[in-house]
Amino acid sequence: MTLSFIQNMGGGFMIIFLLFGILYAILWVYCLVDILRSEFKDPNMKIIWIVILLFAQGIGPLVYLAMGKSTKTTNYS
Template identity: 60%
Template sequence: MSSSLAFIMNMGGFGIILLLFSLAYFILWIYCLIDVIRSDFKDSNMKLIWVIILLLAHGLGPIVYLVIGKNSKAQL
């Protein structure tokens, strides 16, 4: 068994919760990145800015995008 898997197994319930939270946050990050790439924005530079924010600010980037970034999209 790998050492990281053994570490998580030895942590008990907390390790499983931490693993599930990490997986959910990674899925949220991927969703935001795909949404930015597929969307059109009012300002053409905003797509690049949001991609950079998502890549460099892993902790807050997806949350900031969901709160602020959705308003900067172009209306169809």
């Protein structure tokens, strides 16, 4: 009943946007936790990545996933 009401109100797009919003929030939290738990070559990079995540909301997590790996230290123990 509720789902058909939402679809009649044009809610198909609303459900899609809600799902993308939830996926984006999960990605953002994953990147933030990964930044906080990681060691970086330069100690200031942790702060820089957090600032990028906070102020570049749309593309911040994507930029971190694409470029953040190269700024981390590798600990093989």
